[in-house]
Each structure stands twice: as C-alpha cells, then as structure tokens.
Amino acid sequence: MPAGPAGAGRRHGRVLALTAVAAVLAAAPVTVSAEAAHTPPRTGFESSGGARWTGPAEERLLLAAVDRHGDRVSVERIGTTKQGRPLRLVRIGSRRPAALTVLLVCSQHGDEPAGREACLTTIRDLAFAEDRETRELLSRTEILFVPTANPDGRAADTRGNSDGADINRDHLALRTAEGRAIAAVVRDHRPEVIDDLHEYGATPPYYDKDLTVLWPRSLDADARVRDESELLAERHVRPAARDAGYDSGLYGVWTDPVTGSPVRQTAGDGQERILRNAAGIKHAVGLLVESRADPLTDAERADPALNARRRVRSQIVALRAVFAYVAQRRGEIGAATVRARTAGFTEGGPVYLGGADNEPAGSGGVLAHPPCGYRLTAAQFAGIGDELALHGVTSRPDGDGVYVPLAQSARKLVPILLDAKAAYHLTNGQADTAC
Structure with missing residues (x-):
C-alpha cells in the first residue's frame, strides 16, 4: 500500500467498505425452516455468521434441498474419495445443446475453504433466484459446480487429500480419485469456461492483495482462448473486485508497494498439470481466483468470523463477475472455444x-x-x-x-x-x- 496520509486514507476507506460488506452479510435474514419447499436453505457458515465452515452433513442437506426445489438443479455423484466421501457435481440451468457451459471447481485444497462456501451459497442463490437477469442467464447457460473438490482434505483441514496428494498437481497424471472425477466432467461436459477457486497467504508489502487472479499461461492454450481468459481476469473480475471495495493483483506476482511495478514472480507459470493451464490446453477459458486468507485488519485479527466473511464475500464477487462476463461475451467465448477445439484436426x-x-x-x-x-x-x-x-x-x-x-x-x-x-x-x- 502507498505510504503517507493519502495511502492511509485509501486504506481507511477500503476498511470501511469491507466492514459495510461484513455488516450486510451478518444481517442476512435467518431461515425458519430449510425444509420448506420455497424457503432457501442456509449454509452452516451463514447460520454461524462465519464462525465456522459448513460441515459435510450441512452440505448434504443444502444440496438435497436445492435438488428438490425444481427441475432447474440436479445433483449427482461423480466419484468417491479414498476415505469414502462423495464427490458431487451440481448442474444448474439449461441442458440445451446450444447452451454455454461454465464449470466451477471449488476448494481443491482442503485448507482453503472460502471458495467452497462461495460455491455453496451461489448454488443456493441460483437455484432459488426469480429475478429476470438470473433467469435469462440460466436459460442460455449450464453452470456446473464441484462444490467440494477435496472432501477428505476439507475434513482434515489439509492442503492435500487423504494420501497427501496435491489435487491441483494431478490434472495430467490423474492418479487421484478427485483429479479423475474433474477430468471426466471436463471431458463429458466440455465447459467453455472453467473457474478454479483457491486461497493464498499474503507476503506484505509486496504480495498482499485481497484477491489475486490469473489465466492459463501455457503456450499450448489456443491464443484466442488465452486472450479471452486474460480479458475475463483483467477486464471483468479485477474491476468487479475493486468496485466491491477489494484490491486485486496477479497471482504469484509480487509488486512494488509504491509504484505497483512487478518485482518478482513466485508462482503462476505455465505448468500443464495445474487446472488453470490444463483448462486452457483443453480449450476452455480458464480462471484462477485466490482470496487472501490471513487477516487484513486488526478487526479481522480480533474476530476470525469477520476475516472468514470477507474471504467468502470476495469469492462471491468474483463468481458474479464470471457470470456477467458470460452474459456479455457469450458469442465471443463460443467462437474462441469452437475454433480451438477444431484447430487440432487441420492446423x-x-x-x-x-x-x-x-x-x-x-x-x-x-x-x-x-x-x-x-x-x-x-x-x-x-x-x-x-x-x-x-x-x-x-x-x-x-x-x-x-x-x-x-x-x-x-x-x-x-x-x-x-x-x-x-x-x-x-x-x-x-x-x-x-x-
């Protein structure tokens, strides 16, 4: 952050914005009965005000409730972890062949839970939405969620799965049940957009943005798909984050706190076995989103629930930006991915x-x-x-x-x-x- 009174003022303004967002979340109405046919269920995270993460039984009940709500949503089991936990796929929206497909892979790393909470909340919101804008989006789009991509790691609060394997380094070898399930979804549903939700630890003052993003950097991603991916990150998600009161940066890139110029790159390369790059190589517009996990302010250090709510809210902002991007650039996304998928036969x-x-x-x-x-x-x-x-x-x-x-x-x-x-x-x- 910039030094001096101007920098302090900007920081103070951003803290006030984040506090206001947290207050809105904390003031969300309490659902009397999650079993009522038309009453949206709440996550364990929401019910506790962010004091704890949603448990597996609560996730199961929420997904059952949205599945029963109508024909807009279906929930299916796509695999089983080594410890016997289900890997689920949630499908929301249009099943028409012309529909554009978006895949959200939530919290591949079990100790990065904010993306999972954002996905569970968004599943519920999409399932029960009645507003014209959302209904229009879902009439032309199928949105897929793997809401808990690493159930064993989430249960143990570990980065890897029950074998200690990093799922986000398994998108080539496919040795893990989790990696295989995600690969099957990509193969069978051929999503045009893939969003991978993570969290990261900051290194102030060079690497401490509220939200970091990145696109497929692999040179084997079709250039048209890679350009769309960069546009999604830079022209849609980052501006949406700033509008919501969060600052943003590129994942893995340290910047000078005064000039904003890049200092060094510590992650975010073109390694093909990472989902962000595998998505691009498989002809999908790819996005990595990472919310800052460690406390941002003294208030967050004093109140872990405030920290958790900020992390989840920033992920929700990014998800909504993805949906807005899809609604605005549907034709361009379709053209880029179709050309990429057919190029291998002739080019x-x-x-x-x-x-x-x-x-x-x-x-x-x-x-x-x-x-x-x-x-x-x-x-x-x-x-x-x-x-x-x-x-x-x-x-x-x-x-x-x-x-x-x-x-x-x-x-x-x-x-x-x-x-x-x-x-x-x-x-x-x-x-x-x-x-």
Whole structure:
C-alpha cells in the first residue's frame, strides 16, 4: 500500500467498505425452516455468521434441498474419495445443446475453504433466484459446480487429500480419485469456461492483495482462448473486485508497494498439470481466483468470523463477475472455444513443453516439428489407457499396440502426455515422424 496520509486514507476507506460488506452479510435474514419447499436453505457458515465452515452433513442437506426445489438443479455423484466421501457435481440451468457451459471447481485444497462456501451459497442463490437477469442467464447457460473438490482434505483441514496428494498437481497424471472425477466432467461436459477457486497467504508489502487472479499461461492454450481468459481476469473480475471495495493483483506476482511495478514472480507459470493451464490446453477459458486468507485488519485479527466473511464475500464477487462476463461475451467465448477445439484436426505448428505467455520456452522446450503421432505398446496402453480416455484423447489399434495421432482436438495435449521430453509425461511413446 502507498505510504503517507493519502495511502492511509485509501486504506481507511477500503476498511470501511469491507466492514459495510461484513455488516450486510451478518444481517442476512435467518431461515425458519430449510425444509420448506420455497424457503432457501442456509449454509452452516451463514447460520454461524462465519464462525465456522459448513460441515459435510450441512452440505448434504443444502444440496438435497436445492435438488428438490425444481427441475432447474440436479445433483449427482461423480466419484468417491479414498476415505469414502462423495464427490458431487451440481448442474444448474439449461441442458440445451446450444447452451454455454461454465464449470466451477471449488476448494481443491482442503485448507482453503472460502471458495467452497462461495460455491455453496451461489448454488443456493441460483437455484432459488426469480429475478429476470438470473433467469435469462440460466436459460442460455449450464453452470456446473464441484462444490467440494477435496472432501477428505476439507475434513482434515489439509492442503492435500487423504494420501497427501496435491489435487491441483494431478490434472495430467490423474492418479487421484478427485483429479479423475474433474477430468471426466471436463471431458463429458466440455465447459467453455472453467473457474478454479483457491486461497493464498499474503507476503506484505509486496504480495498482499485481497484477491489475486490469473489465466492459463501455457503456450499450448489456443491464443484466442488465452486472450479471452486474460480479458475475463483483467477486464471483468479485477474491476468487479475493486468496485466491491477489494484490491486485486496477479497471482504469484509480487509488486512494488509504491509504484505497483512487478518485482518478482513466485508462482503462476505455465505448468500443464495445474487446472488453470490444463483448462486452457483443453480449450476452455480458464480462471484462477485466490482470496487472501490471513487477516487484513486488526478487526479481522480480533474476530476470525469477520476475516472468514470477507474471504467468502470476495469469492462471491468474483463468481458474479464470471457470470456477467458470460452474459456479455457469450458469442465471443463460443467462437474462441469452437475454433480451438477444431484447430487440432487441420492446423499444424509447434507444441510447447515449457515456457509461458510471459516466459519464452527456450529451444529445448519446443517441438518445432511435432510428430504425426505416437505408438504405444500394448503394455504401455494397458498402463495409461484409462487416463488417455479421461483426457478425451483418441487412439486406434496399431498392430500389437496402439497409435495416438496428433490430428485430433487434443493435439497439443498428446505430446505433453506421451513425449519423453515433456516434464510430466505418462509414458515414453514412440514418435512417428513419417508424416
């Protein structure tokens, strides 16, 4: 934050804005009966005024209530964790083929609960909404939620799942039940927009924004999709955050507190196994949103519930900005994602095994002339065939093995999974260069 009286005034104004937001949340009406057919249920977080996070039984009751409310919502089980907890998908809105699909993945890291609370609240609000604007959005959009993407980690308040695995580093290998469930949703529903909700710890004064955002930086994300993703982050979510009284920045980028110029980058690269980048490579407009978890003010340090409410509210603001973006740029989003999905059948060009949109890949990180495809032995395919299928990668029998062509929608994903030079490849495929 800027030093001196002007900076102090801005900080004071922002604290007043945040306090006002917290007061609105605290004053929300109390539901008499969550079982009443037309009475919106409340989360455990809301009922406690932010003093505790919503428990699994409370989540189950809330989702059952919205599922019963009408045909606008459906809830289905898409997997089971190692400890036996359900992984659920909530579908809200239009099922028409022409509908644009948005996927919200909530709290992959179990010790980052604010995104999950924002998703649960938003599910309820969308399910019971009667206003014209929301009804119009839902008439042309299907909104998917994985409301608790890491149930075992949430129960233990740990970043990883019950095996200690970081789910957000498993979107290539798909070794976790959680990662596999998310991949299946992306494959089967083909969302045009994917929003990944997280939290982060600040490092004042260089990295202490209320909300940080980022788009897919992988160079293998189609440029048109990446441009839409950056526009979503910079022209929609960040301005909405500022309008709501929150300051915002880029995830992983430290800035000078006086000039606002970048100082260093500590995260937010083009690593393909992270959902933000995997989304772009799979032709979806991608967004990462991170709310600041540690206390912002002395009042938040004294009252953890105030801190929790601010974190959740900032995530809700970001979600609403995503919905506004979808409503405003539906045509542009559809055009960008359709072109990206079909380009792999007809377009050539390099495949990148490193780098990012702000970092050159280097000579060793580029397949300037990618092969026509990769041959796998029967044993190799037996080991990774399920993962290829979950990624939506197509293959065909080839003698005693399998051939995976590059000429497919997942063209740039294939070398990432099968080329020996790729950092997180699943197996060493035999490159076919006889094009």
